[in-house]
Amino acid sequence: MNGTSDGPAPAPDLGPSVITDSDEGLAPRAGRTEPPAYRSVFTTAPLAMAVVDAEGLVVSANDSLGGLLGTDPETLAGSVAADLVDLASDAGTWHAYREVLRGHRSRLRCTRRLKRADGHSLWAQVTVEPLAGSGGEGHGDSEALLLSVADVSARRELQERLRHLQMHDPVTRLPNRALFFERLTAALEAESYESGTGRIGVCYLDLDGFKAVNDTHGHRVGDRLLAAVAERLTRCAEEAAQARSGPPLVARLGGDEFALLVEDSTGTDQLADLAGSVLAALQPPFELCDRRLSVTASVGVVERHTAGTTPTALMQAADTTLYWAKADGRARWTLFDPERNANRMTRQALAATLRPAIERGEFALEYQPLVGMEDGRVRGVEALVRWNHPQFGVLAPNRFIALAEEDGSIVPLGRWILRTACHQARRWQLAHPDEPPIFVSVNVAVRQVWDSDLVADVAHTLEETGLAPELLQLELTESAVMGSAGRPLQVLKALSDMGVRIAIDDFGTGYSNLAYLSRLPVSVLKLDGAFVRGFQYEAAVSEATGAGAGTRTGTGAGAGEGAGVASPADEVIVEAMVQLAHRLGLTVTAECVETSDQASRLRRIGCDTGQGWLYSRPVAPDRISALLGSGPAGVQAGVGNP
Numbered sequence: 001m002n003g004t005s006d007g008p009a010p011a012p013d014l015g016p017s018v019i020t021d022s023d024e025g026l027a028p029r030a031g032r033t034e035p036p037a038y039r040s041v042f043t044t045a046p047l048a049m050a051v052v053d054a055e056g057l058v059v060s061a062n063d064s065l066g067g068l069l070g071t072d073p074e075t076l077a078g079s080v081a082a083d084l085v086d087l088a089s090d091a092g093t094w095h096a097y098r099e100v101l102r103g104h105r106s107r108l109r110c111t112r113r114l115k116r117a118d119g120h121s122l123w124a125q126v127t128v129e130p131l132a133g134s135g136g137e138g139h140g141d142s143e144a145l146l147l148s149v150a151d152v153s154a155r156r157e158l159q160e161r162l163r164h165l166q167m168h169d170p171v172t173r174l175p176n177r178a179l180f181f182e183r184l185t186a187a188l189e190a191e192s193y194e195s196g197t198g199r200i201g202v203c204y205l206d207l208d209g210f211k212a213v214n215d216t217h218g219h220r221v222g223d224r225l226l227a228a229v230a231e232r233l234t235r236c237a238e239e240a241a242q243a244r245s246g247p248p249l250v251a252r253l254g255g256d257e258f259a260l261l262v263e264d265s266t267g268t269d270q271l272a273d274l275a276g277s278v279l280a281a282l283q284p285p286f287e288l289c290d291r292r293l294s295v296t297a298s299v300g301v302v303e304r305h306t307a308g309t310t311p312t313a314l315m316q317a318a319d320t321t322l323y324w325a326k327a328d329g330r331a332r333w334t335l336f337d338p339e340r341n342a343n344r345m346t347r348q349a350l351a352a353t354l355r356p357a358i359e360r361g362e363f364a365l366e367y368q369p370l371v372g373m374e375d376g377r378v379r380g381v382e383a384l385v386r387w388n389h390p391q392f393g394v395l396a397p398n399r400f401i402a403l404a405e406e407d408g409s410i411v412p413l414g415r416w417i418l419r420t421a422c423h424q425a426r427r428w429q430l431a432h433p434d435e436p437p438i439f440v441s442v443n444v445a446v447r448q449v450w451d452s453d454l455v456a457d458v459a460h461t462l463e464e465t466g467l468a469p470e471l472l473q474l475e476l477t478e479s480a481v482m483g484s485a486g487r488p489l490q491v492l493k494a495l496s497d498m499g500v501r502i503a504i505d506d507f508g509t510g511y512s513n514l515a516y517l518s519r520l521p522v523s524v525l526k527l528d529g530a531f532v533r534g535f536q537y538e539a540a541v542s543e544a545t546g547a548g549a550g551t552r553t554g555t556g557a558g559a560g561e562g563a564g565v566a567s568p569a570d571e572v573i574v575e576a577m578v579q580l581a582h583r584l585g586l587t588v589t590a591e592c593v594e595t596s597d598q599a600s601r602l603r604r605i606g607c608d609t610g611q612g613w614l615y616s617r618p619v620a621p622d623r624i625s626a627l628l629g630s631g632p633a634g635v636q637a638g639v640g641n642p
Contacts, residue, residue, distance in 0.1 A: 048149040051131070052081040056101055059144065068124070068149060070116035081147055085126045086112045100128050100145065111152065123156040124149050169252040171223045172230035180251035180259060184311045187263045196264035201271040201303035203248075203260040203278060204318035208296045208330045210256035217291065224288045225295065226256065232281040233258055240274050248274065259318070262303075268335060271303045275333035298325035299333035320344065346392070351403045353389075358412050362388050365420055366618035369627060370441065370589055370611045373603040378627055380439035380473065382611065383421035384618045385413070401445075410445045411452045418442050418457065422465040422472060424621050429471070432628050441473040441503065446480040450487065455494045462498075469499030473524065477505050489520075496521035503589070508577065518584055525581045527574060529592025529612075534570025535601050575605040582606065 042049065048065035050058050058079045066073030069084065082088050087097045087110070099105035107129040114124050127148045167179035175183070187200055207229065214222040233250045237260060241247035249261040260278070265271060278299060286293045300321030302314060317336050325334035357363065367381040387395040404410035425440035448454055462469055474495060480488075492502055503524035504517075508531055574590075581588045590602050593612030602610060616627065 048151075050076065050081065050084075050147045052128070052145040052147050054101060054143055054145075056081050058084070058147075065149060068116075068122075068151060069114070070118050070120075081128075081145075085124065085147070085149060086114060087126070087128075097128060100130070103130070106130070111156075114149075122151055123153045125152045172227050172252045174230050174234070174258075175249060175251040177251065177253045180249065180253060180261065181311055183249055184261060184314070187261070188306055188309055188311060188314075190307075197266060198306050199265045199267070199303065200306045200309065200314070201262040201265035201268075201274075201301070202314060202318045203262075203271060203275050203299050203301055203333070204253075204315070204322050205258050205260075205275075205278060205297045205299040206322055206326070207256040208298055208326070210295065213293060213295070217289075217293075221289050221291065221293075225286055225293060226252070228286050228288060229258070229282065229295070233260065233278060236260075236274070236277050236281050240277065265303055268301070268303045271301045272333070272335065275299045275301050279331070279333060296331035298322060298330050300325055300336070301333050302336045304336075317341065347403065350389075350392075350395075350400050351407060354400065354404055354407065354409045355412070357387065357389070358409065358416060362390070363413065363416065364388060365417065365424070366620060367424070367440075367624050368611060368618040369616050369624065370609045371615045373590075373599065373607050373610050377436075378438055378624075379609055380441055381425075381624055382441040382475070382618075383417060383424075383443075385417055405445050405447050408447065408451060410447050414445060414448045415452070415457055419461050419464070422461050422467045425471055426465045426467045428621075428625065428628060429467075431625060435628055437468075437471055438628070439471040439473050439501065440467075441475055443475045443505065446476070446488070449476075449491050454491055455498070458495060458500060459498065470501065473501040473503050475503045475505040475526065478507050493521045496523070506591075508573075522586060524587050524589060525577070526589045526591055526611075527577065527607075529590075531570050531574045531577075532590050532592045532598055532602070532612075533594075534568075535574075535598045571601060571605070574602075574607075578606050 042060075043062050045062055046064055048062065048068040050061040050065050053059050058076050058081050061073040061076040063073055066076065069076075076084065082094070082097060087108075088094045089112075093108070093110050096105060096108045096110075100108045107127065109125065109127045111123060111125050113121055115121050127150075128145055131144045131146050167176060167182075168174065169176045184200075210222070210225075213225055230250070230252065237247040237250045240262075249263075251259050251261070253259050260274060262271060262274065279297060282295060282297050286295065300318045300323070302318045302321060304314070304317075320341060321334050321336045324337075324340070325332055328334060364386050365383050366386060367383055369378045370380040370382060371377065372379050385397055385401075387400055389395050392399075401410070404413050421440045421442050425438065429437040444454070458472070458474075461467075462472065496502055501523045502521055503526055504522055505526045506528045507525045508528045578588050587608040588606075589609045589611060590598075590607045591611050593599055593602065593610040593614045595614060598612075599610060599614060616623070
């Protein structure tokens with residue numbers, strides 16, 4: 001590795017005299033006295049040395065220098081010293097050497113790869129410094145220098161072996177993460193891509209199900225599988241080699257993760273072809289330790305301009321894309337999508353601000369009426385949460401509820417929704433004492449059942465607000481309720497015993513375990529809107545669109561999704577479910593009621609209540625007050641719709 005150093009000089013002090021040429025070989029300089037043994041010491045010294053004059057020419061060289069360079073030391077006299085030891089190959093070393101010649105610098109030390117006369121090469125440590133007593137730094141003019149050269153080939157070879165071990169994976173013998181990032185960083189430096197395509201690409205892959213191989217067959221087989229995968233990846237890289245840039249770098253980044261780095265890439269097609277060849281190469285089974293193993297991989301592909309890209313940003317994009325490939329079904333490659341990544345970043349931003357948003361009061365509730373099919377009166381409302389985000393505006397529940405369930409913030413959010421909805425229901429009751437009180441329906445997530453004392457929360461809220469238990473309905477999705485056992489079932493029974501109504505939301509889209517349904521403390525079925533939309537099987541299909549009914553904790557965006565063409569069989573299915581529910585003592589609510597024709601059909605088959613844009617969109621509390629004051633006529637006229 002080329003470089004300069006001002007470390008301690010290894011050359012011995014050759015005394016006060018400067019050596020000059022004479023007929024006898026070395027003679028004392030005029031006016032100076034040289035010890036008798038001086039010439040013998042210089043000539044026979046094991047360290048290769050030469051005396052260099054102020055012009056940079058060799059005055060005399062000892063036998064060790066001649067042997068090191070493979071030539072007669074007598075022939076070196078008069079040679080340019082810088083050429084002998086390659087001091088002019090880089091600007092920094094050459095400048096430092098000239099400074100020593102001029103007496104402006106005390107010493108130069110560097111490592112150089114030298115070529116002997118017989119063609120063999122060696123690594124040498126070269127030191128140039130003024131001869132003691134001959135002038136130098138601090139003197140008016142510069143004089144002779146001592147050039148010493150030490151063979152460090154063995155040390156250099158040891159260093160290279162150690163570096164190889166440090167930078168390569170012992171299992172696969174591939175470059176490891178450290179060497180991969182070293183190469184990646186170098187490739188992204190401006191001078192590296194100014195003469196190339198200015199692009200770079202990465203295929204980042206992870207073996208699918210590799211942990212199962214380790215767990216089933218042991219780490220010895222797992223290591224052999226990794227080594228075999230590395231061989232196939234290396235062959236892929238060699239086959240994909242470009243004439244100018246060479247084969248992609250194949251590295252093992254850790255565990256069962258590998259990466260192929262393509263410098264000077266030509267576009268996404270090149271990376272896509274490489275990813276496809278990688279997947280194809282891994283398809284044939286591996287014969288290892290008398291076992292036949294099959295393995296697939298998921299590959300994240302990133303290809304972009306080098307300018308403005310950092311190693312961290314590139315690998316973050318590759319890691320994200322690898323995650324997409326696994327989420328999309330594994331055994332495939334996926335190309336980085338900036339728009340999809342922007343959505344991911346938005347999702348992360350929302351997740352990071354969810355809990356603070358609850359504390360700052362950024363959430364609000366809207367309410368959608370549940371209307372009696374026979375008399376058109378408002379029987380209850382469903383509470384639907386909205387997030388008034390300071391950056392993204394009003395967000396529907398499908399933008400954040402899943403995040404809240406993932407990080408547990410659904411518990412405090414759900415508690416706030418429950419308390420706010422019950423307070424509002426009690427206010428409506430007090431404001432309309434002559435009207436039958438309406439119930440409020442609140443969506444509950446499964447995590448609320450597991451991570452909080454939901455029974456205690458409900459009991460405290462009812463006591464705090466003064467709302468009667470029968471005026472509170474809790475909705476859980478069918479997939480969450482069906483098969484409930486242990487704690488969830490105990491919670492549902494405790495709430496039912498308290499007088500709270502339990503409703504199954506989106507019924508008909510999940511497990512639909514009708515036999516189990518009879519053993520649950522459920523009082524209401526809410527039919528999924530897909531069945532109701534199926535009633536519109538005439539040629540004309542409603543164009544109404546909306547934000548569907550709540551499916552999780554305050555998550556609904558209202559019952560009123562756009563209709564689609566369906567079969568009349570849906571009406572038969574709904575009628576059968578309504579009859580079954582009634583035989584079990586349950587009431588039925590139909591979601592996504594959008595037309596009077598749908599309402600008539602639902603009324604005819606015995607559905608109890610309806611919810612949808614025919615009656616009202618989700619609205620603010622004061623609009624519900626207007627509906628309560630207007631009676632059935634107001635609902636039928638769509639008072640709740642803006």
